[in-house]
Amino acid sequence: MGGAAALSAEPELLALAKEKGFVFVTPVRHPGDVFVSLRHYTDNREERDEDPENIRAMRPDSMLDDGTGVYGEATRNYAKWGFYLKTHLSIYWLCGGWSLGGRYADLWMRPIETFKALTDRICPQPLDKLRRAICACVIGVMQSVKDPRKTFMRKGGINSWREELPLEIQAVLREQAPYPAQFAALGYDMNLENPENVRVTEPARAGNPFPGGTFSNGVPVASILLHIYFEETKDDQTKWSGGGEVGAGSFYEWLMSPAQDDPTPANAVPTITEFAYYLSRMRKDLPSVFPDVFGVDRRGFGDWFLYSAGNEFKFDTSFALPVVVVWALGPKGERP
Numbered sequence: 001m002g003g004a005a006a007l008s009a010e011p012e013l014l015a016l017a018k019e020k021g022f023v024f025v026t027p028v029r030h031p032g033d034v035f036v037s038l039r040h041y042t043d044n045r046e047e048r049d050e051d052p053e054n055i056r057a058m059r060p061d062s063m064l065d066d067g068t069g070v071y072g073e074a075t076r077n078y079a080k081w082g083f084y085l086k087t088h089l090s091i092y093w094l095c096g097g098w099s100l101g102g103r104y105a106d107l108w109m110r111p112i113e114t115f116k117a118l119t120d121r122i123c124p125q126p127l128d129k130l131r132r133a134i135c136a137c138v139i140g141v142m143q144s145v146k147d148p149r150k151t152f153m154r155k156g157g158i159n160s161w162r163e164e165l166p167l168e169i170q171a172v173l174r175e176q177a178p179y180p181a182q183f184a185a186l187g188y189d190m191n192l193e194n195p196e197n198v199r200v201t202e203p204a205r206a207g208n209p210f211p212g213g214t215f216s217n218g219v220p221v222a223s224i225l226l227h228i229y230f231e232e233t234k235d236d237q238t239k240w241s242g243g244g245e246v247g248a249g250s251f252y253e254w255l256m257s258p259a260q261d262d263p264t265p266a267n268a269v270p271t272i273t274e275f276a277y278y279l280s281r282m283r284k285d286l287p288s289v290f291p292d293v294f295g296v297d298r299r300g301f302g303d304w305f306l307y308s309a310g311n312e313f314k315f316d317t318s319f320a321l322p323v324v325v326v327w328a329l330g331p332k333g334e335r336p
Helices: 004-008 010-020 031-044 053-058 060-066 073-081 083-095 104-109 111-120 127-135 139-146 167-175 179-186 223-233 251-256 274-282 298-313 317-329
Strands: 025-028 100-103
Touching: 025 083, 025 104, 031 060, 031 083, 031 167, 031 179, 060 073, 073 167, 083 179, 100 104, 100 111, 104 111, 111 127, 127 223, 167 179, 223 251, 223 274, 251 274, 251 317, 274 298, 298 317
Parallel strands: 025 100
Antiparallel strands: none
16 A cells, blocks of 8 residues: 555545455565665656655655666655655554554465465465465466566565665665664564575465466466366376476366367367367356357357457467467368
């Protein structure tokens, strides 16, 4: 949560939450890492704030005066006179008792235990369901699906401030009021000797078969593919060895292969792959639109898979290749 709007809207927001049964959660990241992230976000966002000169140093956009990625005088001034207002927002919500809190560092190092402790306070969930949710949110998957250029989801990890923040800004956050009190309230500090402040780039594994967010051939793993993988292996976790492999007998090959339930896979155009067929069963509205995907609705469903499903489920275009190739070659590859 950030910005003055979060404060001014608070009474109405809390009333709405109470009415609808919403529960607010404030994930608390090390403020040094937040500063680094905010600096990069400011460089890359398209909109710009127009502030009076007397309050400019209190706004993140003032850091742009240093130039992209430069931690100069304007950025140091923002650290001194403005950043604590952002840090205050987390404390405001937590100390006001309006949201549940959780440390980002704990989610990174102990994801399942930390997530379970949080969800147990809201609505207890099975461990398998929690593991699936965590696997769908690992940095590699989020980057491949939402931000392949890594503009806003750059690195992940904890304690990047040790490497990226100049010593002068580190000193401000370590020594200048109100930062020491704010950091303590959030469960962090700027002590370089604290073992909890060691730089960590790799998250703890939560049973994710695609930790890098891609198959071994570089094809990104969309969230829907994680969903399918977990559903298909819930009764037999040895069904596919290594989720990211692409060779014979792999999950990837299965997704690309003609659906086993297709009565005429060798004689029909287009091919209905296992992946496409899974989507036809998962989307509750599709059976009413394409009731016979292996018969009279084969072409219409194939068109939907090629031109609509990818936009909806954000999967890589390579999964359309088996369908496109069969159109070009014919069902038995006989077309010249």
